[in-house]
Amino acid sequence: MTNELTTWLDTLLAELEGIRVRRTSRRRLRVDVASDALPALLELLRGRASFVHLSAISCVDWIDAGQFELVYHCWSYEIQSLVSVHTRIPREPGVYISVYDIYRPAAFFERDIHEMFGVWFEGSPDLSRFILTEWDGPPPMRKDFDSEAWVNQHFDWQDYHPDWLKDLETRGGGIAVPPDEQRFSRRNVDET
């Protein structure tokens, strides 16, 4: 059954331009395709080859190449294979086409990628904020977003000096433990 699939995909090479197929293991197939041919390929996979289950859409930010890589993982319950379709789109302006009309679960993943990477999907039913509802910064999963710098820039380090700690601090310590209660101190070990 799985061999049939590769021959089927081989014949597809003639139909679609710029497609590369590589078998990575018995049940895994990696397909690299140009971004304008991807919806057509997914439609063929779903319609003709029973890949009805869109397992996930992953986004990778290749900042040095100036590209986003979108990976569509499709599973067939009949052939029992997983096809990962890789495509790359330019990082700027980061706009792509939704595959919601082919796969319904795409709505969640596209919303998530839009929120985390700032990729706009034309035709996706709902790209409103979901997880980062009150976030007004840049999309945080992009590689040029530095979490630590953001924290230092937007938040202050707070000093914690409550009243109950004040006289301990004047005595020159944080939390004082009487010597006989210091169970793990080196000195107690030496004495015994």
Next chain:
Amino acid sequence: MRPENYEAQRQPPSYDYELNIGPNHPGIEGNYAFKLRLNGDRVIAARADAGYLHRGFEKLMEGRLWIQNLAITPRICVPDPVPMEVSYCLAVEDLCGLVVPERAQWLRVLQLELSRIAAHLFIFGGHAATTGMYTPMFWGIADRDLILDLFEEMTGGRVYHIYNIPGGVRRDLPDGFGERVTNTLDYLESRLPDYDNLLFTNQVFVHRARGCGPISQQQALEWGVTGPNLRATGLKFDVRRDDPYLVYDQLEFEIPTEEPGDAWARALVRRREIKESIRIIRQVVARLPTLAGPIRCPIPNPLAWNVPAGSTYTRVESSKGELAWYVVSDGGERPYRTHVRGPSQMHAVQVLEQLAIGCRIEDVAQIMFSLDACPPEVDR
């Protein structure tokens, strides 16, 4: 006022209101919220509101070493943490081409199935509680605790184990552990008829759960539903059998399915899966003494470990459905990108929003628990 004298005030036909359930609510699993639009007690629209548990794990993992990320992975799903660890380890092993010793694979299966029972007991009690029956909940939590005791002995941790490392597992079983597992399994198996008597023959539960939140098989496939929720619609699919990992192809187990696809069927599938997991663990316990050998393969210095460049997608069957990691390495000491696909990302958001429409307000909680939605998986 006598009922015959009471004249109901007529409301305009568009009279509806909004109700916010959550983020801390007994009818909601974890921290999650629902904006419900209601007409009377009928839901006419529902909108999921997530983000209360967002900890930015995927971003965090990009800044940490491959081995340090093991501390993060189980925290993505609290009631069922083991599949997260295992699938992440499988991904790293796939990228490095490591071959896990057989004994370690069987130990992983043992841990995975124990975790599955614990998660099913947890949600099983939660589902009963949403129909007003708290005894199954107390029983479920108490019985789950026995499995947590086993975990504590086996791994040192009750909730988050971090037992798996790329290449194998951290330590071998303590002496006499198989016997204690068998004792616990015997006890759990003897409890199952009690659960049936208490819950599945209970008319309150039968009437509340039957026909509540039904999904047809076509809808389930269309919306990407996996796991027990998919099997409750009659499709016999399980990643353990159809996309086998570890040693599941050497084990004998049934895949329980039910036809109706409603809350009742989903609860029943989980109840039957507990029995199958017990069966699997018995096989593992019988097999483990015959397997000598190492529990992990040698790995490079984990503090300076450059994982070869590449990408992989590893799937396992968690108690909630298909769980997958997409891990990308650029050949560095840290992952270039990790993406987790939790099963709840499908059924806790889009499916739940659809199913809630038209049901009554008291059934919203039941639908959520019967789908086994896990908000931390959605938020990550």
